[in-house]
Amino acid sequence: MQLEFRFGGYDTMGIANMDDSNYDDTLYQLADLFKVFGDPTRIRILSVLSKQELCVQDIADALSMTQSAISHQLRILKQSALVKFRREGKTIYYSLADDHVATIMAQGLEHVCE
Numbered sequence: 001m002q003l004e005f006r007f008g009g010y011d012t013m014g015i016a017n018m019d020d021s022n023y024d025d026t027l028y029q030l031a032d033l034f035k036v037f038g039d040p041t042r043i044r045i046l047s048v049l050s051k052q053e054l055c056v057q058d059i060a061d062a063l064s065m066t067q068s069a070i071s072h073q074l075r076i077l078k079q080s081a082l083v084k085f086r087r088e089g090k091t092i093y094y095s096l097a098d099d100h101v102a103t104i105m106a107q108g109l110e111h112v113c114e
Contacts, residue, residue: 036080037108041065042073049083050102053095 036042041063048054048062060070074094077083084097096102 033080036076036082037104039073039076041069042077043105045070045073045077046082046096046101046105049094049096050105053086053093055091055093059094 044063045059048059054062056067056070056074059065059074060067063070074083078085081097082101083094085092085094087093
């Protein structure tokens with residue numbers, strides 16, 4: 001059975017033409033991605049990173065949390081390819097991985113504010 005996966009009347013990246021096993025794998029990956037967005041701390045981190053790149057201490061200060069707690073959540077965000085980092089001397093700066101992350105956040109906010 002060929003399932004269709006469409007948003008706004010268009011096929012997203014040829015997903016509608018995938019065979020069932022690839023389609024299921026893709027949906028599981030999508031579910032895993034949305035699980036990452038299910039944690040309020042990670043959402044708060046993404047929110048502050050949407051404004052500027054920051055080091056762990058700056059994020060911790062902005063969110064009134066410990067460096068350890070922020071580092072743990074950043075590890076999950078990195079593994080999910082939602083944030084990227086760059087090293088400058090001994091300091092590591094984090095930012096959103098790409099415009100897709102900002103778009104997901106913006107559309108999510110738009111949806112909950114309707």
